Amino acid sequence: MVPRPRNQGATISRTGSDLVLKLYNAIRSLGSAQHDLTALNETLGGLAKKGGTLSIRISRDRLYLNHDRIEMRSGHSVHRILLNELKKRKIGKIEFREPPDDEDLAEFLRCFLSMGDHNLPDGETLQRLLRKKKIESIRVEGLTPEDIEEDLGSSYERHAHYTRIYLYAMRLLKELFGQVDRGEECSDLDLTRRVVRTIVLGYADSPAAFMGLATIKSNREFLPNHSVNVAIYAIALGHRIGLSHRFLVDLGLAGFLHDIGESRLSWLGTNESRGLSEQEWTEATNHPALGVKTMMNAVGSREPAASRLLAGIFEHHLRDDLSGFPKLMRKKDVSLVGKIISLADFYDVFTRPYGENRFPCFSGRILQLIVERSGRDFDSTLTKYFARIVGPLPVGTLCRLDTGELGIVCSLMEEGMTGDRPWVRLLVSAGEIYRRRDAVSLKLMDKETGKYQRSIIEIIDPNELKIDVAEHLVPF
Ligand SMILES: [Fe+2]
């Protein structure tokens, strides 16, 4: 039976989130010079005073503090990382029967981390270790079959739900860009903002689902598809650097509408083979200014975040050194929104099918291109954060494993605490047709040999095998 969250909203949310954050920090810093358990112990002590035994547990893919659901704070993904680390170790519950002393707490964390070096044994193994070390104040339980069953169901449902939101956002933008092209008044911008808000909350809940959705690259529906993807990448980066929920929504809206000026240039994209004439090039490079004009006509000062939105539209092709376009008459600083949209725009454009390459391609090579341009085209600090999100094995990377299987990377670098061995969605081939199979962790080890069960031996361009990775990552 799954407990219903109690209506204690703000207090529980804050307390639970604090505990999650401190537990996460304690795990991350274990063994480093910054390692300090005081903050975690104080929180545990304070909570214990209020209500005796404390437990952090998983139910239906959510974290609970005792019977109260821990709300995720917008602005960081610590909650999701901790949840995933518990799930990978098949730990359903950690119970603090009394505030443990520093030594017991440190030993518990060491045992918790050491499990990652073996074949991800279940929570019961950790409990046996704790008993052996005579640690009575902390108890661990494994995930129950009911939890796992519900988890799989809810995870698929959520993924399908986010897919519907993604496709709805594309339809909404297609309609909006059509209105702009026909010179009609833009429809309800509040609705567009509400959709962005849903994506911001959805991203915080499941970053990998959204990064998987952004592998959809439809050139037939280029503008709406590109715009939703840019919003997702921008939200991901904004989320990573800890922007507020409100800022993230403004940022997402700027991603949605950054190319609205292009919707007035319907000939653009129809002449890829012959290139652009000088006149067309002038018009094309004017699309940021045209976009600003369009938005000002459409919303004027009605839009609550007009300045961020307009900055994102105007600056998304301006480089960090102010090269790019539009050409500026005088020096100005590029806004944070402009810098983020510019990076997100570049990443989406460079992963799209182009020319003879009919399938989108993800690999560390794009990250390398971005890093090479850091400080000149892109803000160097933002580039570093973006690199941490996509990593050398971005979601969507097609790879061959040493078992001979094909797989597609389907987890974010940051979702695991070690990050270098992602989850991959396995593919099985029947002639030229590929079907998706289970997702597996590359951290799994063979009990007998003590070696990893699967390792990546080669990154493959999906164009070689005619594979559209989105078809296998998204539950259409
Ligand atoms: Fe653009």
Ligand SMILES: [Fe+2]
């Ligand atoms: Fe763009």
